[in-house]
């Protein structure tokens with residue numbers, strides 16, 4: 001299968017790697033002229049860490065980590081108030097945490113594919129046309145090529161999304177902040193730490209990158225959404241917004257040359273009703289940007305790319321693959337988007353009172369005793385490891401099969417609901433097959449989700465076949481009727497074919 005990927009960032013490069021591993025033929029186009037060494041630092045953990053481990057690049061990334069001495073919140077004179085140590089972060093993430101520069105990750109991903117996957121730099125799309133059998137794309141130099149599929153991995157301001165799904169304004173959800181970053185020499189002794197200073201409605205931070213002596217700044221402020229700030233207006237805007245602020249806020253801006261490149265954007269999520277249209281699908285920030293407030297965009301970009309490639313490899317056709325990828329990933333993205341929206345309200349407190357509360361909370365929580373609370377706040381588990389649910393390739397139309405293994409989570413039910421709702425758009429009822437293999441348990445939230453699932457969707461399920469030799473599968477079959485389906489039968493693992501046949505009977 002020939003697949004064009006628009007965007008050679010984190011999602012695009014990861015997708016290129018895994019498509020190639022699975023025997024497909026990806027080509028990547030990237031608007032930039034080459035790999036960049038500008039940008040910002042990221043916390044890297046969870047799902048992305050898991051994917052990077054599977055790609056064999058963790059040791060390389062760990063060698064280039066930043067922030068060895070931790071994250072500090074300082075007062076207006078730069079004196080530390082609270083510290084979030086790297087040891088604590090490692091404990092929170094079960095040792096799977098690397099703070100690094102965005103470009104470090106991009107370089108490592110690029111090196112994984114550069115000999116096997118064609119990457120065309122300085123290239124973008126100007127038009128996309130779909131037929132039943134293919135996607136015809138026009139590049140910005142006017143040339144035309146035909147592919148089986150097109151994947152938009154071109155970030156929050158995705159060009160593919162604009163060409164195929166419509167303008168960004170339809171999908172953007174502004175969280176109330178602007179963010180800006182720029183690089184400059186560290187003449188201020190910031191060193192191996194990330195220092196942050198916060199006043200009501202504005203925050204400034206600074207940390208050193210892995211380029212020797214280079215400081216990266218971070219400015220974030222509350223403001224109404226007035227759209228993108230043109231390059232020439234960025235420094236004057238920052239000087240105006242951060243006027244009179246303590247610590248290094250004004251000094252850094254005053255020391256910056258007028259023509260220095262400043263990264264600046266709104267903090268905006270992308271929320272879309274569907275991530276694919278015909279032979280075109282989106283991945284990463286292009287369809288599910290969660291923003292820097294979630295601290296997981298990079299991680300989930302790698303995770304999404306892996307899952308999309310895996311679905312294209314395991315599902316019988318591209319439509320089932322796009323569907324399986326979206327139904328599994330969407331609940332995880334939506335849950336992280338919701339957490340980020342909630343967290344955004346207090347990310348940079350709007351008042352002195354809010355700031356005081358934040359300081360107290362930070363002081364209390366940044367301790368070993370709160371590792372569990374921090375872990376659930378960060379949501380640092382890999383969704384690939386906690387994945388209990390796999391859509392079975394025999395699924396078709398109103399006939400949906402899933403295999404369950406490991407621990408069942410609430411998000412598994414959200415995936416199920418999405419899948420069933422999708423089928424109900426065209427069919428009156430759904431026939432379900434659950435195959436249980438080595439299920440180790442069901443967590444508390446999942447039990448509640450299970451009950452809600454029965455109440456909301458039980459009437460939509462005609463037959464439910466529960467397949468498996470575990471005692472749990474027999475119990476599930478016994479308890480399922482009448483809440484979860486109109487007819488329920490248990491089949492042993494060796495009777496799987498009979499279970500499918502029973503569901504197919506009229």
Ligand SMILES: Cc1cc2nc3c(=O)[nH]c(=O)nc-3n(C[C@H](O)[C@H](O)[C@H](O)COP(=O)(O)OP(=O)(O)OC[C@H]3O[C@@H](n4cnc5c(N)ncnc54)[C@H](O)[C@@H]3O)c2cc1C
Nearest residue numbers: 007009010011031042043154155159284285295296297298
């Ligand atoms: C200040 C800041 C801090 C952040 N901190 C964190 C963090 O701590 N942890 C975390 O996990 N995430 C963090 N993120 C988010 C993370 O960087 C993104 O979620 C992640 O980069 C998304 O990956 P992506 O591949 O989807 O998009 P990108 O990395 O943006 O890649 C998109 C690529 O597409 C290319 N492109 C754009 N338009 C076109 C076009 N027309 N044609 C061809 N190519 C095109 C771009 O040049 C780029 O290379 C942060 C983001 C910001 C802004």
